[in-house]
Amino acid sequence: MSIKIVMVCLGNICRSPLAEGILASKLPQDKFSVDSAGTGSWHIGQSPDERSVAVAKKNGLDISHQRGRQFSTTDLDSFDYIFVMDNSNYENVINLAETNEQKEKVKLIMNELTPNQNKEVPDPYFGMHNGFDIVYEMLDEVCDIIALKLISKHQ
Numbered sequence: 001m002s003i004k005i006v007m008v009c010l011g012n013i014c015r016s017p018l019a020e021g022i023l024a025s026k027l028p029q030d031k032f033s034v035d036s037a038g039t040g041s042w043h044i045g046q047s048p049d050e051r052s053v054a055v056a057k058k059n060g061l062d063i064s065h066q067r068g069r070q071f072s073t074t075d076l077d078s079f080d081y082i083f084v085m086d087n088s089n090y091e092n093v094i095n096l097a098e099t100n101e102q103k104e105k106v107k108l109i110m111n112e113l114t115p116n117q118n119k120e121v122p123d124p125y126f127g128m129h130n131g132f133d134i135v136y137e138m139l140d141e142v143c144d145i146i147a148l149k150l151i152s153k154h155q
Contacts, residue, residue, distance in 0.1 A: 002033045003154050006075055007109070008093060009085040012038030012068040014125050014132070016085065017048035019109065019139045021056050021063040026147035031154060036066065037075060039092040043068035049125065055132040059140070076102040083109040083146070086120035112149070113142040 007019035016036035024034040046068045047053070056063045073096050075082070082105045084090045090108050097103045110119040121138055124131030 002031055003081070003150065004079045005032065005034045005081040005083065005150070006071070006079045007034065007036040007083050007085075008039060008071050008089050009036075009121075010038055010089060010123060011040050011043045011125070012036055012070070013043045013046060013049045014052050014123060015121050015135055015139070017063050017066045017068075018052050018056060018132075018136055019083065019085070019121075019143065020066065021061045022136075022139050023143040023146060025061055026143055027150065032150065035079070037069050037071035039071050039089050041070045044070055051124070051132045055136045059136060071096070073098075076105065079105065081150075082106045083112075085109060086123070087118065109142055109146075110138070112145050 005023065007016040007023065009015040016038065020034050020036035027034065048063050048066055053064050071093060076097055082093060084093055084106060087108070090106060093106050094103055097106065108118055110121060111117065121135055122131065124135050
């Protein structure tokens with residue numbers, strides 16, 4: 001049985017597809033599965049933003065096969081770990097949770113790197129030119145830590 005992780009952002013086209021691709025590349029595929037979702041419904045079925053695809057490709061990852069989907073209440077039960085990109089995503093997911101067990105699965109992703117500081121992964125969609133590079137670097141760094149923790153906990 002594999003350990004299931006989902007990365008969550010707003011639209012599931014910028015940050016969470018990158019986080020999915022990065023973390024999946026750091027984990028053994030026979031033990032872990034990584035997915036992503038958005039709290040909004042605007043991009044269901046769409047490919048990741050071309051800028052996310054480009055920054056992933058520049059770093060040796062292909063995320064072009066991913067398709068956007070909306071986070072649902074069933075995800076709270078079907079995933080073992082739920083990592084959200086910012087406080088707004090956190091609130092949206094927590095508001096769907098019905099049990100403490102579900103709420104305990106939801107983590108602000110950057111707290112894995114800087115505990116209890118509640119730092120956010122900025123949404124690069126409307127941002128500066130190098131915003132996608134900055135987001136990639138942040139997610140790559142935090143996914144190193146997450147992968148080490150998950151591998152040591154579930155070996």
